[in-house]
Amino acid sequence: MSRFLPKSTESAPQENFKSLLLLRGLSLFGQVLAIILVVYYVELSLPVLSLGYILVVNIIWTLVSFLILKGRANIADHLFFIQLIFDVATLTAVLYLTGGATNPFAWFLLVPHSIASTLLPRLYAWLMALVTSASYTAIVFFYEPLMHRDHPMEMGMDGHFQEHIIGMWLGFVLSAFLMAYFVAGMAESLRKRNKLLADMKDKMFRDERLVALGTLATGAAHELGTPLGTVDIIAHELEQHFKAPEHEAVRSKLALIQQQVKRCKASLANITETASQQRHDAGQVMAVDDYIQGLIMQWQVSHPDVLLQQQWLGQGDVPNILSDLSLSHSIINVLDNAAQASASQIMLTVSWDDDFVRIVIEDEGPGMSEEQLAALGKSVHSPTSAGLGLGTYIAKASVERIGGNIDWKNGDIKGLHVTVCLPLYKQEC
Known part of the structure; x- marks a missing residue:
């Protein structure tokens, strides 16, 4: 029966x-x-x-x-x-x-x-x-x-x-x-x-994939160190070669190359440092406003032409949050995607209550279909031709690992609204 x-x-x-x-x-x-x-x-x-x-x-x-x-x-x-x-x-x-x-x-x-x-x-x-x-x-x-x-x-x-x-x-x-x-x-x-x-x-599966991705990223960081060093040396030699005043345009481009190489080296150093930390998951306790402003300053270095409007709606004392490098990269990845969709202006709204802080990032892009929204963060493969694959997958896993969640939805008129909800840090008695 x-x-x-x-x-x-x-x-x-x-x-x-x-x-x-x-x-x-x-x-x-x-x-x-x-x-x-x-x-x-x-x-x-x-x-x-x-x-x-x-x-x-x-x-x-x-x-x-x-x-x-x-x-x-x-x-x-x-x-x-x-x-x-x-x-x-x-x-x-x-x-x-x-x-x-x-x-x-x-x-x-x-x-x-x-x-x-x-x-x-x-x-x-x-x-x-x-x-x-x-x-x-x-x-x-x-x-x-x-x-x-x-x-x-x-x-x-x-x-x-x-x-x-x-x-x-x-x-x-x-x-x-x-x-x-x-x-x-x-x-x-x-x-x-x-x-x-x-x-x-599902969480164990995501964690296993994150560990595998972290291992690959660490290996790639070591492998990319040598070619980046070579590019830096060649750029420096070319800069010495084109010292004449008529080569000012060439020197400016070489300076830009050296600047980008330094940025790549810094990113690779962060990856290697994170992988070598024994307890990097423990994170660091920071005030929400200090943490968000630090991320904004770091992000605006590579996006100086994008207007980022801020709105702070929290009431009472500014709470603390437990941050780590993977969480910071996740929020920066969301900002990068918003800048890619709407290069002129982005709106960032921060609010909090007794338990959570909510970071809402709104762009003025074309938005996404319901099928694409449903697929975001579930696979390392991108549901669109504009990327949003590996980065959103890691962002979702990193936010959920600390007890938060991330949600994508289309705006009422246009654009994409991304809400990152993070638990507040509360001192144990």
Whole structure:
């Protein structure tokens, strides 16, 4: 039986839906077989035509549901709940025509309820408990009695048998609500645990990739040191060679080359220093305004022509933040991307509350599509032709590693809004 029940994970809604349809198909086959045995072997009188109509409606509903929902990768909870409600309704109709609560298969109403309690949120489990209890209550008092074909006498609710049926009804209602409370609660705990395990697995995968990227970056820093030194030496020699006044333009370009080489060497030195630190993850405690202003000064050295407007919305004393080199590079990477999209002007807004500081960076570029936004930070490959691959991946991982988050969305009119949310540093007692 367990092989036909849906999996108790919220990551396989399509498979759960297919399992439900398979279980419904087995139920239809069982109902047809039961009708044949009851009519021809037990020789009870059944409304075969009415039961046939119900079976046909059930088959049509199953086929239509399969055709409509088969292409969906994710089936919402309310759609799954509607499928279970249909099963309860058709089973109640069958039980109404076949003896109501006197039918030994009346307890099958618990099957949809058990599925709802296992797979769906607790609200749906309680709703299903109410629906199945109401259905069972209805077939206790309203039903078509079973009669033998040779001596048509109701197999009814006389004497102790009536008390037995009432006891069965009470047992069903108690079972339904206990299942809604305990089984749904345990299923919800399992779903939370599965989600936590999935998040931890994703975090471990990101950390492994970051370690690999850090190793590659350190190796590249060592390998690039020699060619950069060679370029610096050649630029210096050429500068000595073109000392004549008529070569002023050449000397200015050589000075620019030397300046960029020094910048590259400084970046490579930072990479090597970060990799060699034993506890660089511990970070440094800094005031939020000092930290942000330091990043802005560092960034504006390479972007002197970009107008960066600032807005500070924090109230009260300026809080502290735990910074490290990877976080600084992440925020600078976001500023670089904004400057690339909007070379004229960027808006930076900083605000904070008791727990977090929020840094919002807005550009005036064309923005991105919803598909591109959804892919940002999830892969080292860029979703656009303008980059935004490895840098955003590292930025997202670095921010999330310290307990923050980063979000990309399009502006109301134009541009891209990037929100970096970072936890504040709080001194432990």
